[in-house]
Amino acid sequence: MMTGKEYIESLRKYRPKIYFMGRRIESVADDPITAPHVNAAAMTYELAHDPRYEDVMTAVSHLTGERINRFNHIHQSTEDLVKKVRMIRVLGQKTGSCFQRCVGCDAMNAIYITSYNIDRKYGTEYHERVRQYIKYVQKNDLMPAGAMTDVKGDRSKRPSQQADKDLYVRIVEKREDGIVVRGAKAHITGAVNSHEIIVMPTRALEADDKDYAVSFAVPVDAEGVKMIFGRQTNDLRRLDGDMDCGNAKYATVGGEALVIFDDVFVPWERVFMCGEYDFAGELVEVFATFHRQNYGACKVGVADVLIGATANVAEMQGIARASHVVDKITEMIHLAETCWCCTLACSYEGFRTPSGAYMPNQLLANVTKLNITRFPYEWSRIAQDITGGIVITLPSEKDYRNPETRDLIEKYLKGVAETPTEQRMRMIRLVENLSIGAELPESMHGAGSPQAQKIMIARRSNLEMKKEMARIIAGIKEDEHFRKIRGVTEREFFSKLK
Amino acid sequence: MRIAVKYCGGCNPSYRREEIEEVLRKYFQVSYADSADLIVCISGCKKGCAAERARGEFLHFDEKIKEEEIVRKVKEKLLLK
Structure with missing residues (x-):
């Protein structure tokens, strides 16, 4: 297993084509725009070597028997699913950000499960390819990014109906030695600082969309792969010192990129689905279940940091003992732990798939994520409420460093006497970072927008059963147990009272 | 049977x-x-609690399934005995 430092060094061996603000990023490990995201991902490597965290950070590979980083593990039990979310919460706490590596973990588990089912139906050999690929990833402790979301064009049309056929990633050529793919994937977390990219379809497909039913893996610097790194609110503050970002070391959310596949060749041994359109929906659903499970852990880990930051600000401003502040911080904790309950529940209620790998309960994983589209807005609102207007009016680090204004800021932005002004400023900036900007829309749309979860919840819950329960309780349908309890029917029992 | x-x-x-x-x-x-001759475990979801303590030969259902599929699976299992 690599250490954090070795992971950063490993990135320097790759030459991905990454563009940002009209220039090419030459070294993702060293560029000030991408380096904080690299640091966050490096934490997933570093903690695997810390005895205080190795129980959740590592696992024993069922493929090789070797101890591996848990992010590259195929879950073999519900306990593995629980340990995954425990690991993810810890990493949220250690980085206050997105550490990106869960997407590749979920992609590997999803293709492991689905490729097995494809092979059972069609007699193909995808599952063995997936196993060999995962062994390679485990042996080299690589970080694959998971790429699912296509750019989609006209959302009212299926992939094959689009005016431009490249708006979903597709197979443009099948060769003796592999396939050639074209298209683009949007919002790909950690893509720029991964070693590999695992591509999956983004939606259920029909026969006409056969060419879009494709899953494969390529190195990030494969010929034809280009990435355009997305802008974030306040991203250029990274060039202005270490205070104004709020979280200068690890940034905020994952550092997402538009990943373009410009006629990329993929050898057959790295192709995991090729035309089996009837399994595209299953692959999406399995991946989404894993990824929605995560959000009740990573966002809660980040919430732990925000709750701590808010409580620190309250102390620094002399309001920590005010009863409404105590109540509001308790409310933040309640919201975060409610989400944690959801992610633990969907993990403990997980099940074994025909492949032998385990996956979480789909209904509860979607409930987990739907709560995450809402609760972070509320805990962020409370953080802003307690912090006060200063969360959006604080002077810059440059003014704090300027000899002409430093003393004025020191004097007039002082809170309680014991707290240095700089510490108060740093804590307010952290609240700003965690409660304003990219963090919230990422909670909304990461792992799928709220309506996607609503659809799954409606599909996976048993409304007919609930209607029948109501009919029984309301006395419309016979209650078989009541008759056994009382020895007579409801009608006979209540007729005595009339 | x-x-x-x-x-x-x-x-x-x-x-x-x-x-x-x-x-x-x-x-x-x-x-x-x-x-x-055969234990049939019926679970309400994929968690599969009904089969957790099952030993020996058993058949497990954990989702809605067509009548002919149920019969086919049971007969298949009984024939194997």
Whole structure:
């Protein structure tokens, strides 16, 4: 297993084509725009070597028997699913950000499960390819990014109906030695600082969309792969010192990129689905279940940091003992732990798939994520409420460093006497970072927008059963147990009272 | 051939579990005994609690399934015995 430092060094061996603000990023490990995201991902490597965290950070590979980083593990039990979310919460706490590596973990588990089912139906050999690929990833402790979301064009049309056929990633050529793919994937977390990219379809497909039913893996610097790194609110503050970002070391959310596949060749041994359109929906659903499970852990880990930051600000401003502040911080904790309950529940209620790998309960994983589209807005609102207007009016680090204004800021932005002004400023900036900007829309749309979860919840819950329960309780349908309890029917029992 | 049915606790089933038993009763002799020619475990969801303590030969259902599929699977299992 690599250490954090070795992971950063490993990135320097790759030459991905990454563009940002009209220039090419030459070294993702060293560029000030991408380096904080690299640091966050490096934490997933570093903690695997810390005895205080190795129980959740590592696992024993069922493929090789070797101890591996848990992010590259195929879950073999519900306990593995629980340990995954425990690991993810810890990493949220250690980085206050997105550490990106869960997407590749979920992609590997999803293709492991689905490729097995494809092979059972069609007699193909995808599952063995997936196993060999995962062994390679485990042996080299690589970080694959998971790429699912296509750019989609006209959302009212299926992939094959689009005016431009490249708006979903597709197979443009099948060769003796592999396939050639074209298209683009949007919002790909950690893509720029991964070693590999695992591509999956983004939606259920029909026969006409056969060419879009494709899953494969390529190195990030494969010929034809280009990435355009997305802008974030306040991203250029990274060039202005270490205070104004709020979280200068690890940034905020994952550092997402538009990943373009410009006629990329993929050898057959790295192709995991090729035309089996009837399994595209299953692959999406399995991946989404894993990824929605995560959000009740990573966002809660980040919430732990925000709750701590808010409580620190309250102390620094002399309001920590005010009863409404105590109540509001308790409310933040309640919201975060409610989400944690959801992610633990969907993990403990997980099940074994025909492949032998385990996956979480789909209904509860979607409930987990739907709560995450809402609760972070509320805990962020409370953080802003307690912090006060200063969360959006604080002077810059440059003014704090300027000899002409430093003393004025020191004097007039002082809170309680014991707290240095700089510490108060740093804590307010952290609240700003965690409660304003990219963090919230990422909670909304990461792992799928709220309506996607609503659809799954409606599909996976048993409304007919609930209607029948109501009919029984309301006395419309016979209650078989009541008759056994009382020895007579409801009608006979209540007729005595009339 | 005697079939014994074992249910999970039924806390949040994704379908009406009793449908499986109703189909079985149409074609086989069904009881809730501990031993039979075949144990059929009926779970309400993929968690599969009904099968957690099952030992030996058993068949497990954990989702809504067509009548002919239920019968086919049971017969297949009984023939293997």
